[in-house]
Amino acid sequence: MASVKKLLALTAVAGTAAALALPTQAASTRTIKLGNNFFVRKGSPPTITVKRGQKVVFWWSTSRTHNVYQVGGPIDRTHFHINDQRTGKRVTHIFHTKGTYPLQCTFHSEMKMTLKVK
Numbered sequence: 001m002a003s004v005k006k007l008l009a010l011t012a013v014a015g016t017a018a019a020l021a022l023p024t025q026a027a028s029t030r031t032i033k034l035g036n037n038f039f040v041r042k043g044s045p046p047t048i049t050v051k052r053g054q055k056v057v058f059w060w061s062t063s064r065t066h067n068v069y070q071v072g073g074p075i076d077r078t079h080f081h082i083n084d085q086r087t088g089k090r091v092t093h094i095f096h097t098k099g100t101y102p103l104q105c106t107f108h109s110e111m112k113m114t115l116k117v118k
């Protein structure tokens with residue numbers, strides 16, 4: 001019986017090692033939906049966390065015009081913004097600097113979100 005337990009323990013350890021040995025997968029794309037007048041979902045402004053280097057896609061899902069402006073946080077090469085866009089537009093951006101980025105649509109003061117880059 002002791003040997004069976006030992007074998008099970010070894011198997012568990014081997015399984016863990018195999019999991020740790022798996023190559024790091026490329027970070028998947030994170031899509032952030034823009035609606036009327038909200039980011040991601042209606043209600044309180046969301047906080048979305050992405051990884052440095054991850055592709056972030058801003059997606060204009062509605063017919064009204066919206067934009068995305070950084071209103072604080074670190075300067076990631078340039079002050080982040082996407083000018084006015086409309087239905088169906090997708091703009092991809094990659095953040096390279098860790099930090100907390102408050103984002104807002106300049107047309108709709110309630111339309112804001114927090115993007116955290118880890």
Ligand SMILES: [Cu+2]
Binds near residue numbers: 037106
């Ligand atoms: Cu807007």
